[in-house]
Amino acid sequence: MSTVDKQLEDVRATIDEEVPNYISISEVTYEGPELVIYTRDPKEFASDGDLVRRLASKLRKRITVRPDPDVLTTPDTAEEQIRDIVPDEAGVTDIQFLADTGEVVIKAEKPGRVIGRGGETLREITKAVGWTPDVVRTPPIESPTVANVRSFLTQERDDRRDILERVGRQIHREPMSSDEWVRITTLGGCREVGRAAYIISTADTRILVDCGDKPGERTEKPYLDVPEAIGSGASSLDAVVLTHAHPEHAALVPLLFDHGYDGPVYCTEPTRDLLGLLTLDYIGRTDENGGKRPYGTDMVREAVKHCITLEYGDVTDIAPDVKLTLHSAGHVLGSSVVHFHIGDGLYNVAFSGDIHYDSTRLFDGAVNEFPRVETLVLESTYGGRNDYQTDQDDSERKLKQVVQNAADREGTVLVPTHAVGRAQELMVVLEEAMRRDEVPEMPVYLDGMIWESTAVHTTYPEYLRDEVQERIHDADRNPFLADQFTPIDGEDREEIADRDEASVVLAAPGMLTPGPSRSWLEHLAGDADSTLTLVDYQAKNTLGRRIQNGQRKVPVGGGDSVPLEMNVETIDGFSGHADRQGLENFVKTMHPRPEKVLCVHGDESATQDLSSSLYHDYNLRTFAPENLETFRFK
Template sequence: MALLTFIGAIQEVTGSCYLLETHDGVKVLLECGMRQGVRDREEKNRSAFPFDPSSLDAVVLSHAHLDHSGLLPRLVKQGYKGPIYATQSSCDLLELMLMDSANIQEKDAEWESKWRARLGRPPVTPLYTLEDAEQALKLRRPVSYGSTVEVAQGIRVTFHNAGHILGSAIVELEIHEQGLTRRLVFSGDLGNTCSPLMRAPTPLSRADVVLLESTYGDRDHRDNNETLSELAGILEQAHKDGGNVLIPAFAVGRTQDLLYYLGRFYQEGRLPQQMVFLDSPMAARANEIYLSHVNEFSDSDREYIRGTGTARLGEWLPILRTTQSPEESMAINRIQSGAIIIAGSGMCTGGRIVHHFKHNLWREECHVVIPGFQAQGTLGRTLVDGAQFARILRQRIAVRAKIHTLGGFSAHAGQSQLIQWVANFEQKPELYLIHGEREKMDALQAAIRDRLNWQANIPEPGDRIAI
């Protein structure tokens, strides 16, 4: 009988990680995500893995976001040498994500060591290096949607479209042992069916055990058209107020959604700003990867873009300017009004958006648009919760800019969408809620019980179940 251990993203949103072990001693790791948010949570990324990395037979990833993939270089550094299975476009994005993360780890360690030296403290080492990331990337094994591959003895995997970001997958695992077949389905991060570019998540009907994400398990997102109208209103008001609009966004997924919508506004004559800055070299590279996989876009959005006669991003949003160097990024801060600035990180825990906050957050004519989930302990969550002051680059900055939260832009399914997807399963398999804060899980558990007469389980970290 196979066993599944719940390691990460258990009653929290980041650090997705689950270990599958069969009676025959086969071990497959599902996800190897980085914890993000408050410092003590991020310090757990340095904790020892609760298994021997060299004993694993395979790693399977649902998608490339760091909270699902970010510890792969560390896993390899500590002895893992097996294959890493993901969809083709996830494999492409993984190179971008892991190399950028490794670069940040090295630079942060260098900066922290210099700071500690002044205090007479020993230096710190990076969580992992660029070399570690390169070694991890050599282990990638791309798999097409709908294809079934044996990733280890007795374990076959099929990826289905999850509609979250490019390449995101629902992971279906068939476990063959002792003459029996058991089926584990992991939702990955399910997409919001209103998200642009992505196709709707694939419905599945057969499983013995289902792991369901619950990031937005407590609520539904606003109607997409209402959200777009609100965004258009914010941009118009910022234009009248004479300030800039700052949008913290994940380089992969959220940025592409925003550029699509801003391009629509431009094509429809509804964009009052004359400058849109994408201040993220990583997001610019992600755009190129997205455009190389346009066959994965939804049919309706491809037709809409084609109908405008725009073949390239430069025609879709001609006022877009991408910045590469730090000098180009700093030059943006001389612009006092009329600019939309999109930059990472998505939860404002670092990156160039923090520097733009330093120059704009205290200005009451400026506007900040928060387009997605902000985890507890992040600067983004502090702003969403209405703080009057924020700690930015070791300085206390007044928050006078207007803060707007647009939940309708989330790339995650809302409560009703989660319930609708899981309701496709026949025979009500064992259901476990993961990848969500406890209060979100409690709300989703109650809603599933009330609407589907189905008891969902909420595991504790380290729990093990038989499959």
């Protein structure tokens, strides 16, 4: 008998002691980080609302209870009973039954009314029909991405269960070594922006944090072929953890599966869905520009299938000697500060990912309170000594002035921006300004993935600030449904660009690398009445950075270029990254304050400037590592 089987046998004995005799337990197994209990008496199990909590406390594990399929009420009868139980004001729009897991997915406009006070209505549903309810929100903007991901995972549920059971056994195996040490190896993202990838290793475990590309330099991938990564075989990785879905952090995750990786990818639920959206777009833009795909669509599906989603604040075992907790990073939808607790109190490491210290229109500021942190791996995108951004109010005033000027000249305001996060921030600002008559109402065209990304945001309003949540839940006040927002595709660009009207265009990508925003620039470059407005960080070797530095020619293919006659404005306060002061404040107010800080994900001068300042101001041991450096902390 394996150690995991023996462990499950002991767990089963404890469950049998705690569960009343009239409730039968048919199977106990690990599925990913969760302990799953199968029972032939789901109604009786649900009648004791405190039983699962007592078991979780006793076993110190996350527990899911599932009914055996052959004891479930038939779907037709169950649906009728569920609709009788759930209040009409919940706005149930769909009910789907998953026989293999005994779950019923209830889609509703007001999930809280389906859940009930303290989960009371959910327990009532299980007592009535036996099925385990899973409640999801009916979004005000339907997202094909979310629908496709959920449908795909339903179709692949047999494979998913096999994956989760295998991962669960790996997590709960006995440690293979009594040695205690912690190392971090940098595979990318050091003294550069993009291709973030870091390995955190212990004597028992190897975890990859992020796996991104480098903007404008798609041939430069993280150093994945070194022995610490997948050079000794992709199976040597125990887990992948994603801070968020932006390409600089996640574009090359499917490549891992192309190389044979078959393990879990831990992230939030929005990050999982955006990972599918952005990686498919990534290879689509590669095709459009005649490049070689780094991986195929089948590998995107594999990556999504292996995602294990976590809630903020949930402490989760992901290896025999590693616990993972995700916290809000305030950067984009579902973005996380990643905290690792290693060993039995041995060491703690936090990876900031990309953070925004102060609250924005969409998100509360990044979390920086933890039980323990000895080492912080900190982004430094705006870490340079002069990287101070204007505050939000000033940035919004400047944007409104740019829009007003466009209205006066009947020109177009072209805003290249990240489709995820920045575009939605701008939409909220523009909607409010036009609603309050602070600027003339005009069309705001949304190109590329922006509309679809916005739909994903409305699917997960609980990740947004309370005020935005409330407005999303009210169809008459939802800022993203304002009449001026018009989704378009590539066929409309030239015709719209030729119109004699004032307008705003939000188009990805934000650094004017090939894509919709680049196409718009080619159409509008010669229009002196229009304005190119840069709101995102412009990385080295991107067209956006070159224009920001004074270049006034736009390449149009075949070695040709056209003069840039547009006005050029930079508004830096909309960045999803903390500026220099925000980064320092994040460390200054961090509780507890770390002993060591690795400054990464910034140009060389930015990482060195930030590292030096943190050392002098807070007496911390700081580093500005290069790629392929290894740090031992224990």
